[in-house]
Amino acid sequence: MFGIKKTDKSKSGPFSLGATTLIAEGTEIEGDLHFKGNLEVEGNVIGNILSEDENARVRVLQGGSVEGEVWVAAVVVNGHVKGDIYASKQAKLASKAVVEGNIHYNLIEIEKGAEVVGSFVHEQPHSNVTAFPKDGRAEESPDSAKKADKQSV
DSSP states (O other): OOOOOOGGGGGSSOOOOOOOEEEEETTTEEEEESSSSSESSEEEESSOOOOOOOOOOEEEEEEEEEEEEEEEEOOOOOOOEESSSEEEEEEEEEEHOOOHHOOEEEEEEOOOEEESOOEEEOOTTTOSSOOHHHHHHOEEOHHHHHHHHHHHH
């Protein structure tokens, strides 16, 4: 009767599961950041942001910045990212977004006013990114490297 109501997580929408981590305005983090769930960046991150959680989402809010690569299923940018973005499911660039790097995506949404200095690269779901080694760089599977060689001929 007077307890905590348990909710069925399967009824929640994608990218809404898990805890939310906030990097507040005025906070600067240096180094690679690995997380699960949701990450909100209002401060500055100098390093790569990575998540192997297929429901993970990072939001770089207005005033927030990332200097490094972003490897997350869903990425929303309304701040500044200086580095490549690898969004295995979805990337959204809001009107105040500034991205200096390439955007690898499966689905993309771009609002009027967003700026990108780089290339857009469409990736199929479950593309050649298979792991995040300790150096923070994703590895390609041998099969995907062979496919890429065939396509470039």
